Amino acid sequence: MAKGDDAMRKKRNKASRKRVQKKTDSTTVSARVAAIIASKKRRKSGKRRMCEGMCFSLPTLDDPFNDRHGKKDFERKEPKKGMPPREDGKGAAPRKGNYAVNVTKLNQTEQEKEKVVDLKDAKKSSNISITDLGQQYLADPTEKVQMIRMVGVHGQHGLACENSNCPSKFLIMCLNSVETALRHDGIYISEEDKPLFVNSWGVEFWKYYSAGKDILETSGASSTIEQIAWIVSIAADTIARKEKEGLSFASPFLLFLVPSQEKAAKVRAVCKPLKALGIHTVSIHPGASLDHQVQGLKSCEPEFLVTTPERLLELVSIKAIDISGVSMLVVDGLEPLSDGGYPDMIKSVRQSVLVTPLTVVFDDCFRHASVPLVQNLLMGSICRLSLNDSIASLSSCIIQSVNVCTSEEEKLSKGVQILDQAYGKQLLSQHLKVLYILGKDSKFGSKLVTALKSKGFWISTDLSHATSNFENSKMKPAVSIIDTEQISSADLEQYEFVVIPSFVLPIESYVQVLTRMARHTVNGVLHNFLTKENAVLARPLAGILEQCGQAVPEALRNLCLTSSTRKQ
Template sequence: MAKGDDAVRKKANKANRKKQNKKESSSVSSRVAAIIAAIIAAKKRRQSGKRRNCQGMCFSLPTPENPFNDKHEKMDFKGKETKKLVPSKADRRVAINGNNVTPRIGAPVINHQEHKMVKVKNLGNGQTISLTSIDNAGKKNIVKPEKEKIQLIGERAAYARQRQAFEYSGCPSKFLILCLNSIQNALRHDGFFSTEEDKPLFVDKWGVAFWKCYSVGKDILETGGACSTTEQIAWIASTAADSIARKEKEGLSLTGPFLLFVVPSQEKASKVRSVCKPLKALGIHTVSLHPGASIDHQIHGLKSCEPEFLVSTPERLLELVSLKAIDISGVSLLVVDGLEAFLENGYLDVIKSIMQHIPTNPHTVVFSDCLSYASVLLLQNLLKGSICRLSFNDSIASQSAGIVQSVHMCASEEEKLLKGIQVLDQACGDQLKLHILKVLFIIGNDSNSHLLVTAIKSKDYFVSTNLDYSNSEVENSKNGPAVVIAEVEHLNSSDLREFDVVIISDFVSSIDDYVQTLTRMACYTINGVLHSFLTSKDAILAGPLIDILEKCGQAVPKALRNLCHSTSMSEH
């Protein structure tokens, strides 16, 4: 009986399925065999000590044609070495003299034709590390540091680009953060330090504000306290260490201490040194000088090392400088910690003598309460350029530190008019000496004020009624110094930071207006002056004004006390 079409088709399909299954089984067997062969080969290489660099990192499976993956291109892992070179303190400092490189005293002589730095790794933010160095014999010298270390000798062009990127980065460098973390970890381990809510040092708001002021080159006046705290010392030391690293990467040499920390006592010197000590692992050496040790011992110690940071009391420092045991002429950052303590101990002349041994104009940081007229005078000798008043204390004394408040008592409105013109002439005359940019004249809205405006305009001044005028207007004007005239009611929302001299011809109706003007003016100078004129009609404000003057350590005129006393007697 003949088979039907269905039976024939069924038999053919069965045969096709058998063929297909046979092919798949053969293919799977060959792949499994290749993998097994690769595993056996890898085991043999491990046992023979000839393991490949790419072993365990292959991203393609073996094939029958290439069972050992030998035909794939090998990756070059030489650039991923993690070994870092920490140059010694003597090696990483060289003095640039024309085209010749002169090593410092005690440093080994380096022949740049026989000594070559290779394998430089970029850490970002202007930092690089050299991984290996090859000497004349062709041997690699590798040192394993505990912390990352930056390469301190680099090409000037590359450094200029890195420095420009740093200036516009808006945040501290990685090396500065590394210094802060080193200090914080060391102090925590010793049990001397714990931040608020266990916050890391690099998020401290004072430190960030300090770094911003330091980066723009301004001298800094800290008025929040009489002396520095642990957090503040850590930020100052870390910022100085970062500056040293950048300078040495440019190829510059340190001829002496970079940071000079002047402290009032031996206890304070020990505290500062304990904060800076963890930076020694990063190549920053700190020396403390105070009367607690013999001067011969300190002289011997200074001959055997070249410290980057110098912490000292004023008298011992001046004594060692006089004996030429230490050279502070190259100091780049000067910190005066506790100005009032120096004045109380009679160190005013000593501080002035120390400043004479620093011919350059160092970046200066002063911690001061500024509660006395003598403090202001000393600050004017220390801080000669544009300053940044840095404080997170909301007190009137802290916010107005360094501003002299001058109160003038007048018998009549005519006398007030004459004295106002005299004070203005004197302020503008001192402008050329003090480099004052703006003088603000605050007036009322009565007829006498308009007479005063007319008198001012008759003088050879650049007069403006716009509080936001530009300095280019003054430069293009042929008139004299700039005087801005404004009414009292227009001051609440105005920016007074750049006004160094403010003259209040008609005393404000509220003492709060006086405080706002005092705390918002002269933020960039230590030569700020606030003049105010009072008559008998302002007697009700005499008492509160005296309280403000006393809180700020200012002199209270006898006529103002008499006015306050007569007012209280009349009330009784």
Template sequence: MAKGEDAIRRRQNKTKRKKLQKKESSSNVTARVAAIIAAKQRRKAGKRRQCLGMCFSLPTPDDPFNDRHGKKEFQIKETKKPMSLKDKKAFVKGKSADLKKGTENEREKSHTFMYLKERRNSLNLEGTELPVNGKPAVNGHQEQACEYFDRPSKFLILCLNAIENALCHNGTYNVEEKKPLFVNHWGIEFWKCYSSGRDIIETSGSSSSVEHTAWMVSTAADSIARNEKEGLSFTSPFLLFLVPSQEKAAKVRSVCKSLKTLGIHTVSLHPGAPIDHQINGLKSCEPEFLVSTPERLLELVSLKAVDISGVSLLVVDELEALCKGGYLANVNSIRQSISGRPRTMVFNDSINYASVPAMQNLLIGSICRLSLNDSVASQSACILQSVNVCASEEEKLLKGIQVLDNAYGNSHCSQPVNVLYVVGKDGKFQKLVSALSLKGYSISTGSKCILSEVKNSLDTDRIKRPAVSMVDKDHIDTTELGEYEVVIIPDFVLSIENYVHILTKMARHTVKGVLHSFFTKEGDAPHAGKLIEILEQCGQAVPEALRDLSLTSTMLES
């Protein structure tokens, strides 16, 4: 029986395909290599044959018959439910612990944190050890303490980003015109000062800005998260932010409310709202942050509507405005209502020396100075410049010793006070050393007066002898002046540049620094005019005798 045309055509096509396949395989690769390539492609595509699954998987208790061939069971994701306020606060506790784990993100590898890592040793000031996990460091844990304050935590950066996003959404902050908050230079310096454990004074002569507030409240939120991780709880607000007006309270509140989604609640108290409404509001919540004017806060404290005894961080904004408004007594009463010694941050919004006594009442211990302003007034804030015009060299010597006696409270004993004499190598120097030795002072000619030397300076009767450090005027540029609270220039033989150097480098860790200088009409009159300019620039009173000396010098020159 003859075959049909279709059958003949299929057979011919099959023969042709075989010839082509044989030709291609012989010209390219062998059959074994082709099989290896095909298997590799199947593995990459995830299309391995079911029989091969048996070769690479074993039965498990969940799949005893190996029906799934080692494949995981498909899991359906659960839809997230909205979190309540109580759950959000619990979320903050776990969030700080979770964010500590894992690899560092790209932002923490930026130049900002490399800069912080290089400066990590500067946090350990005065040779004191930093606290570890909120507790004082002990011997052997110094390295651990440095690692703890190595850099801002991820939760702090999370808070800054939350504030930045909210402010950009409201149109009150533009990242294109300004830098992102987490690389703000002022904020980095504030964080280093805060990590040192000292009180902070801002001496740029301005009030807090949006960037300042963002870094302060984010750092406070991070401290809350760290303490809660250690099992500590707060019955009182953690942060108390004192402001002079309702308008300023609204600005601070607008920054703080961005942290509400992270479990940080802020309450604003001011005379613009009924006091009954504020009392009911305080009963219904437990705020972590309080932003208030002094008079309204004291009124609520007297009614026992709010407890501020456990406040950990006190921020006083626009101190000069509070003093002029008559709220200084209220601020002092608020400070006394806080038990213990809270961390204090003061914004000195004026270069006038009139507000310094109020600052000295608030900042009792060692401080950190914070300012990005390099002006003489900013760097010498809270340092009193005392200028005395004397009739003779003997009067200068006597007044200099009298200043020294007053610095030590006229008693050889009490707390060590770092006093520096800036002198010249001449006959006056030997006369001064003899006079101080007769008064019972211990003279040190080193470049720095060490407190241990003061404690160990004993005379034959086992009485402590106050130590006085002396330095040659020619070595003043290489002398460490930061620890000296009192500097005396008994013979004004310095240049004005050296005077400014002393003024801006002394008393870095106190608000009670005093710089004494003594003039005579004969030899020091040419310096009077420039010294008057410095006093006026720093907002301090100019003695009439110094003005007369300047006029006399000008008349003689003309």
């Protein structure tokens, strides 16, 4: 039913009355009229201001003479008592919300209190406000933050907060930049289609790099695109942190040695996206003229230098580039570099670097000929990194020596003689751990112990206390002795010199010793002594030597033929 004229007129009159009422409201009137209206409302509700003339108060039991005129005492709120600790030693969980800057009022554990003291000490030795540091810490009190004190080039002390549990944001940004550029060019295609920063090899490499040790990569191949990306991104992140500390580099930070021009172009393609982040890379190889490369080096100061050994030595000889202060050295492709005159070239390059750089070696050659080159590059403690679980990969750079004897007495004498000769040639030091693995023959073991003691060696049958008991001894290196049953439970990674004077253990146990010993060095040696009674194990032992790229001795081959004749 349609509305009539009367209804429409009433609706318009109602709207006009509302407009008039809004104009006469207290919010639109003058300040004086609004104060009168507000006072009237307060008076009607019984709430009056103390300054109003009509206010009065009556005496009370607390104030019988009305001295306070009805004013109440200011009541202070008592501070809340802290929650007592639980029986399990854990305090109450903190409530969510904003934390106060005053750190001393927090209910903290002992570790948190120590961190507060560190922050206060930091304020005394730097210009950073304690409030700013406190806010940084209180932003996430559950996060483990390590306070590192650093000295700048001008001797001023500063503070840097570094989370040691994960890579930095700049490192992730470098990886993402490289990945984006390579995917755009169609070069980088991950099999599992995962981001580059979650690559398992890269994460392990970052952990070892953070430990400051040299790295030996034993996957059995040269570097891949992913591995190069992680290496150059970590180097770029290190440069950024060092420059933030006020340090500068006169020489290239990263020296990447490659065997060919093709490999240099591959590494250069991975480094190219980092130019937008301030990292300049120069590739030097015999494919370009020497004069052109000299002019190019004069026009820029590269952070990364990708080069072949022979061209690099030419430039160093004419003083076109200075590599004395290189901080990181990567040697890729040992198989082609271990032939011809390349080992001598690499040795010359290493001698041109006057500092001790962090060295990374990609061992793609398990031949015995490449071991001296690796030992010349990696002379300290190392970390092994591999994507391959093969025997050859895990036993890389461990020399296996096989001796075939005619009798038990010869095995005993040679087992002692080989250790005495190594000590006489200063191949062993007092800090080197030596291990002898014996069978169940107690007579042979007692004879060996007597012979070693007569030579001045200290004997230990407890692997956990072998080093600690020998620290104050002036004798020859300590010799630990275990039996074959202890191989699976013994910690073999610290032993560089292992001797099996009587090869009676199963071939599986021999593989365990070979793949678990000398994990932190490239100077591991494993000596084995066999007789005709051990001819059954000769063939599998020869197979392991061939897998590891080592020559099989003629005496061992003859022993293999003897075992075949016996089977027939």
